Amino acid sequence: MTGSATSPKESQTPGGSAGEVFVAFLKLGLTSFGGPIAHLGYFRNELVQRRKWIDEKGYADLLALTQFLPGPASSQMGFALGLLRGGPLGAFAAWAAFTLPSAILLTLFAFGAAAFDGPVGSGIIAGLKITAVAIVAQAVWGMARNLCPDRERATIALGAALIVLLFADMFAQVAAISIGAAAGLLLCRSHQKAIDSHIAFPVSRKFGVASLALFFVLLFTLPIATVASSSQGLAVFDTFYRAGSLVFGGGHVVLPLLETEVVRNGWVSQDQFLAGYGAAQAVPGPLFTFAAYLGAVLGPEPTGLTGASIALIAIFLPGFLILLGVIPFWDSFRNRESAQALMRGANAAVVGILGAALYDPVFTSGITGPHAFALALTCFVLLVAWKAPPWIVVLVAAAGGVAIGQAH
Structure with missing residues (x-):
């Protein structure tokens, strides 16, 4: 970069x-x-x-x-x-x-450490x-x-x-x-x-375009790959990646989308979802780390630490890819009259x-x-x-x- x-x-x-x-x-x-x-x-x-x-x-x-x-x-x-x-x-x-910090605390909560x-x-x-x-x-x-x-x-x-x-x-x-x-x-x-003053980010425009391309490739191909492979791990990654891709306004807005996906699919019960949401209010850091809790308790496999890691990475990745795609052009844009x-x-x-x-x-x-x-x-x-x-x-x-x- x-x-x-x-x-x-x-x-x-x-x-x-x-x-x-x-x-x-x-x-x-x-x-x-x-x-x-x-x-x-x-x-x-x-x-x-x-x-x-x-x-x-x-x-x-x-x-x-x-x-x-x-x-x-x-x-x-x-x-x-x-x-x-x-x-x-x-x-x-x-x-x-x-x-x-919050991801670890919520994963521990998923293991019963309330x-x-x-x-x-x-x-x-x-x-x-x-x-x-x-x-x-x-x-x-x-x-x-x-x-x-x-x-x-x-x-x-x-x-x-x-x-x-x-x-x-x-x-x-x-x-x-x-x-x-x-x-x-x-x-x-x-x-x-x-x-x-200038905000000089160490990201080239070529890398930015590649980041945007990867964002859209994952957004449109993950659902197809999930159906084709019947992989539960890929299905979890796809679900949380789409949640992170389609949400404006921060963590609270993602909750209804996550509830629809994980509860409707039978991965997490309604009681488990609400208990995790309550715990997420008690820890510092971003509310998106609620994904770590859901990944740890969902079923079937992958669950536990593996599920938490997949869900956590998947929900944050699209936002960062979009940011990296836009940010190389940001300083020159903000200098125009x-x-x-x-x-x-x-x-x-x-x-x-x-x-x-x-x-x-x-x-x-x-x-x-x-x-x-x-x-x-x-x-x-x-x-x-x-x-x-x-x-x-x-x-x-x-x-x-x-x-x-x-x-x-």
């Missing part, structure tokens, strides 16, 4: 090592509770504000791209940031470190949901100040929020970003500024989408009463005013959630 279109000196940040990327994302993989929108807030806090791997504008542009593409948006963002910082090994390190039963466990889960409220609120607050500084972009953000809130389906986010980008093309040309106006509108729309997500599902599932709201406000002040590290806020929220549960 060599052959970047821009020279190293044009990159926004000096290169790092795969080890550095692994350590940074392992911290995130162990502490990033709350789902994909919250993860993007954690990433911004750790990698934009603290480590300064990329600037706010570059992060927002990548965020708009990953929100628009099918696949797990937060994992695609992590993969892209790892690629930017540490090259191909850095991209793999970012994915492994962010994904494996760790969140009882009132204490329920309180911890409630506290972690409250953490997500504070994290997402901080992200919306910070990004709105940077990306919606005028009435045109504030209006685009409002429109995107209304679209997502009023038309809650898997295509609402794509529609909101598309409309926001078109509005930016019309309304945001007067705000043009030359981009003074019309593209800058388009991206201003798209970035404003992303702020609106985050704002809508702050309400539903983050606020509606995390805030169950005045005590929970008070704890969320406390976490928000710790993050914004006291600049507390997210892992400390996670501990405070978990302890507070247990205390609230005991009080009731």
Whole structure:
């Protein structure tokens, strides 16, 4: 994956090592509770504000791209940031470190190691949901100040929020970003500024085209190969690959599709599916690692560790292939005058989408009463005013959630 279109000196940040990327994302993989929108807030806090791997504008542009593409948006963002910082090994390190903690925990849960039963466990889960409220609120607050500084972009953000809130389906986010980008093309040309930095990814255009070709070849040939071979392992790979290919909006959107596929086929019972989904809410990292649990419990063979590995790789692979296919063309695209106006509108729309997500599902599932709201406000002040590290806020929220549960 060599052959970047821009020279190293044009990159926004000096290169790092795969080890550095692994350590940074392992911290995130162990502490990033709350789902994909919250993860993007954690990433911004750790990698934009603290480590300064990329600037706010570059992060927002990548965020708009990953929100628009099918696949797990937060994992695609992590993969892209790892690629930017540490090259191909850095991209793999970012994915492994962010994904494996929750994948391992959910696989253990599949083997019977349930760790969140009882009132204490329920309180911890409630506290972690409250953490997500504070994290997402901080992200919306910070990004709105940077990306919606005028009435045109504030209006685009409002429109995107209304679209997502009023038309809650898997295509609402794509529609909101598309409309926001078109509005930016019309309304945001007067705000043009030359981009003074480049995002130089170590991926050639030839490799990008090959990645896109492989994505489509697998998408269309796997079902045929599955029927022709009658292989259960291939059928599992095909099912989870299609789930990762056809989903916009992150992990929660993939759940109905997975339920239809694995429960309808008789691979997993309804009770097993719901138990695994509950466990997935209690662990950090991407919700797509729910696939590891399903792969471990499904029947017939392959199951256990083999099934978990097949399902996990298959569900993440298409999103990464699409990202690798698009990303070599991204920097030259974002430097065009019309593209800058388009991206201003798209970035404003992303702020609106985050704002809508702050309400539903983050606020509606995390805030169950005045005590929970008070704890969320406390976490928000710790993050914004006291600049507390997210892992400390996670501990405070978990302890507070247990205390609230005991009080009731």
